[in-house]
Structure formats: structure tokens, C-alpha cells
Amino acid sequence: MSVHEQAAAAVLSQVALAADGAVLGLALAYVAVRSFLKFTTTSSALQKIHQAPSLRVSDLRSILPSASCTDSSDQSDDGKLVVVRGIVEAKSAVDGNWKSLRPHNVLVSHESGEKCVVLQRAQKCIYNEWRGFLGWTSDLRSLFARSWKEQESTSLRMVPFVLVEDGWRQHSDYVIVNVDGSRHHLPLTTVYHQLQPVTASPYTFLQALFGHEYPVGLLDEEKILPLGKDITAVGICSSKNGIPEIKSCKDLPYFLSDMTKDQMVVELAFRKTVLLWSSIVLGATSIGILGYAVARNWNRWKVWWEQRRVQEQRNPAASDDDDTQIATEEETGEVPDGALCVICLMRRRHSAFIPCGHLVCCQRCALSVVRELAPKCPVCRQTITNSVRIYDS
Template sequence: MSARDRAVATVLLQLSLTADGAFLGVGLAYVAFRCIRKFFVTSSAIRKIHQLPYSHISDLRSLCSDDKIPVNSSQNCESQSNSQDGGNIVIVRGIVEAQSAVNGQWTNLRGYGNDVIVSHESGEKGVILEQTQTYIYNEWSGILGWTTDLRSLFPTWKEKGSSSIRMVPFVLVEAGKQSAYVHVNMEGSRHPLPLITVYRHVHPINAFPSTFLQALFGNKYPVGLLDEEKILPLGKDVTVVGICSFRDGIPEIKSCKDLPYFLSEMTKEQMISDLSFESKVLMWGGLIFGTLGIAVLTYSVARNWVKWKAWRQQREARRQRDDTDNSSQVVATEEESADVPDGELCVICLTRRRRSAFIPCGHLVCCQRCALSVEREVSPKCPVCRQSIRSSVRIYDS
């Protein structure tokens, strides 16, 4: 973990523990909510995929015209509104082939110039080519452990890289039947693709003049460039899950955004098994995080309630003490302004009238202010008999 990541983790930990873990409880509850929400979405996808027909490409025309197909499931897909002929969601498995190889009447669409794509490095042919370049960074701890303090003062290099993807129109061909094919429409699809890596190489990067300063202050600096090529090769056996419709009498499948798969190497049973495992993980994750969130929030509420009650009691005690002090000051002012005989003066201050009697001895020898001062001592004793006292009582003249 880099120094900046450690600093961010420390700040997040301190923030999560504020208010006796209230923020942590809210965060756990939010994670639980996301898990439960994803669980319902995944469970819905499992039901839809389980109900979908798993057919051969040659049977698509009869399946899409069959009234027994669950058409309602396709109406929930956002991509259904983009299909001019409607259609039904189906699952078919076939072999990837270039569009121009199956029928001479097919023409390249949307300006794709070539029939297939050839990898620049490996020479393999395919219909989708993804090229990525990613910088590999190294990090030094810095001189005298300055990394943690100075990383916040100097900007670091952002994760740099480039990615490009090319594709040509392609179809899925049924094994053994070259004339049975379905066109795959990739427009608007955000689903992961079953690409295979055909080239991977790391190129070293020469040091820049600023590399030494970056290393000195603990910043990341690039040491290599990872060059990768991934391709969807011709002849690959894949499964497609999507909305099947007909355009000019030719079957076409496009993605459904409500389903987690479009092109995949897995079969229907493997998809259901994979989604079932994911739904179990999400369910238990939601229950665990939800329970922890409720427990942390309950503890936080209880702790803050106890603190609030203690604070209120302290405030009330402080208010009562201030009222007592204010009344004592008023009484003392009145007594000081009056003419007090020598036999009635306080034995401690010798300026105010005797007004408080000690309990249990009962001696009336102190004014109220001095009596309160005696009570607040560690071991209060009567100034006359030296007997331990518990409190004092104000004596009023009739």
C-alpha cells in the first residue's frame, strides 16, 4: 500500500469512528443496502435466464414467432425500445465468423473497411481487437520517512494509459450448418466481452529528469509500459443472450441491459450457476453488513444518549451551583452592608453575620459563604469543636 493510500485509510478510519462509530454504521448500512439491491437484481436475472429458451440458431425463426415465448421478459429491457421489430429474448450458442464469410449478399455496415481484423503483433484474425497501454509505477519510501508528510504537498502522477477497441460486423454460425447464422449487433452494449490475450509485453521506460525528485519525496514514478492486445478470434464457440428480431428477414441479436451477459464463453447452466453463487454471496453479505450496521448504530445511539444525559446533568448541577453562589453573594452583600454586632460575626471571616449551622454538631458560628467553603474541604470539620460535619443549614431570623 502506498503512502497516500495509508494516509487516506487513516483519515477514513478516524472519520468512521467519530460520533462513536455513527459514520461507520451508516457506511455499513449503505453497503448492506447495495448488496440487497444487487441481490434482487441478480435473482431477477436468474429467473429470466432460467425461463429463456436455449435453442439452435436454425430454430430462431420458429422460436421468435412462437406465442409461448415469454415476451413479457423482453419488455423489461431498455434496449427493447431501440429494436424496430420488437423481438424475444433468447439464448443461442454458435461459432464466431466474419459477416462476409457466410453470405455474399451481406455488406459491411457503418463504414467497416475490412472483413476481419488482424492482430499487429501475433497475426491472429478476429472480429474484435482491444489494445491497451498501461504505465507500471514504482514507489520509494523517501528519505528519512518523509513520504507520509510530503506526499500531501507534491502532486503525484495520475494513472496514465490508453485503450482502443476495433470491431467489424460478425455473426454466430451454427456448428455443421454454415447457412444457419445470426447477426450480432454490438451497438449500445456495455457487457464484458469474452476476449483472449494474444500479446503482452512490458517496455522499460527511461528515467526522466524529474524522476529523482519524485522518488525523493515518495511520489510514484513510471518504470515500464505494459502493452496488451486482446481479440475475439474467428472460430471461437460463444453463447449470446439478447433480444432476437429480424431485419430484412435476417435474424439479429442485440444486448439487453437488464441481463448481466451478452457474449460469454459459459453455457446457460454455467451462467445460472455463476449467478446463483453471486446471489448467495450478495445475500449473506447484505445480512452480515446489515447486522453489523444495526449493531454499530445501536451502540452509537446508546453511547451518545448516555453522553447527552451526563452532559445535561452536569449542566443542571453547574446551573444550581451558580444559583447558589449568586444567592450567597447577594446575602453576603446584604450582610456586609448591615451593622453586625461583634458577638454575631463569623468566626472565620469576621466580617459577615453568622447564618449557617453545621450538622450534626449544630454550632452556628459561620456565615453562609464560609460554611460552604468548609463543606467543600476534603475532610470538613467544625471550626469550633473540630467534629466532622456532613452539611450546613441556613438559619433565618423570625
């Protein structure tokens, strides 16, 4: 860990432990609430997927309205949550017309030559981690411009595709996959992954010398959703012009996945257990820390109030005109620079703090320091209990 990272960690630890850990307690409480909200969302998704029927492609028409019962132009918005396992195939292959022979209805990988329905190409620029002799500039950019360090460009191409059963024939049953508006992860397969080094230049040496990031490589990556891949679709299935169509459900974490229904249920059940216990442990810890911080500060306030009450009882003659009397005593004569109060820089030093014994303040400033909630000496920062007036003989 570098010096800058150690300093940042020290600052964060001081902020987290401020007010006897109150900030840390609030942060843990926030994380506990977020974990509990994720737990409720995961529980709802687990229940929906567990209750959703697992059907074959040919069984979908049995749970959807028949095409003869509705008009050909009528589109049903109501659907049912189902889990369908099928094989990826281009929609043009099941249309049964001359358009299915056109080559642009199926995508072809640029590198591997495989046929697919989804093609994603990504290029990421990799930057160096050398800090140079003036490496603190890199630390500043890493804090305020972290997104600039990794420049990535992604292009995604997609053609309409369907899910069919194993051993399907043309004009057989299929379900159209509608990915419009879906932000779920697609089960893509990586077919090309290569890191191309960037040729260095004389300007690159100056960048490295002064700690500026510079590109050292270009990562090319290509992912596809190939034809014939066996995947599971979890979503809302409805009838569109008499043909089953499945859409993603925003409340579920899955849409198209390599996992089966049983694997999804097991993963969600494990995630649900982890989130539940995380929220319980973090919530209990935050309550304990916040309770300790409240009790600690309450006791400090009571001690400060008791000390102030005792001081007022010991000095019954102290009234509103004390400040005027103190000012009158201390303003007489010229005060050299070495004897000025370190707080107001106007009056002579007359009061020493107990127990550290530092004589650095005038009587008025010393009384204001003692009356604080957590009085500390302005020189050594040691906790003080009182101050005493020093008289020169």
C-alpha cells in the first residue's frame, strides 16, 4: 500500500470513528437496510420462479389463448410467467418463405466464422500503473477521473431469434424471444480474446517520467449467442397473432440463462439466506455502535454540565461584569509578543490549565475553553479539568 493510500485509509478511519463511532454505525445501518430490501426482492423473485411452470416449447400453446378465439390483428397484453428450455434459432429459419434464404438474416462472427443471432464486439484500452516521479498526479486522476482510465467501446448487433425444441422441423412450434427493453445479462460465449500491444513513442517516456497514464495495450473481444445453444428463458409469455412470445420480467434477475430452473432456485435460495443474515448481523452491530455512541456522548454531556454547575457554585461572585473586570486588569500596560494569549492575541497570559500546566491563555479565553463540552488544551490537546489564575510577584 502506497503512502497516499495509507493516508486515505487513515482519514477514512478517523471519519468512521468520529463521535465515538456514530458515523460508522449510521453507515452499517444503511448497508443493513439495503441488504434487507435486496432480501425482500430476492424472496419475491424466488417465489415467482419456484411457482412458475417449467414447459416445453410445444406446450406453450396449451396455456395461451387459441388463435381461433381471437382476431388475427388482436394482440394480447396479458401473459403468464413461465420457464422455457429451448434451442436458439434464427427467426428467419422458421418463417417458411423465400426471405429465410437471404444471408443477412443470420449474423456471422468476424473471427471464428460461427453463425449467431447476437454479436458483441468490445475494445478496451489498457493503461499503465506506473506512477513516475510525480505519481501523486495519478492519484488525483484516479479519484476524480477513474472512468477515463479505461476507455471501452462496445457494439452490439442482433437479429430476431426464437427458441425451438430439440429435433425441430420447419413450421413446428417455436416461441419468439423479445429482448426489447430488457437489461438482463445475455448468456454470450466468448469466441475471440486478444491483447494487442501499443507501440511506445518518445512522448510515452515523458508521460511515464511525470506519472501520466498512457495506453499500453488494446484488448479486442468478441462474444456471440450461437445458433443451436441450449438456454432457459424466464419471462412473461403471451400470444401475438397466435404465436407465443416471451418477454423479460423486470422483477426477476434472470431472463435468458444457461442455468436450469432448479439451478436458479438453488442460487436464489442461497442469495436469500446470505442477505437475510447479513442484514441481521449488520443491523445488530449498527444498533450496538449507535447505542454506545449515544451513551458515551450523554455521559460526557452530564460530566460537562456537572463541572459547570460546580464551578458556578465555587465562584458565586462571578456575574455578568466579570468579563469587564478581567478586561480592565489585563488591558493595563503594553503586552510583549511572547506573552500574548494564543487564542485572542490581544491580552496577557494569566491562566494555566490543569493538569497539563500550560500558561498560554488569558483568563477570559481560559474560562471559555474550560466551559466547552470536551475542553482540551490548545497546545498539547490534552483533556483539561480546570484553569488557575497566575499572578506575577
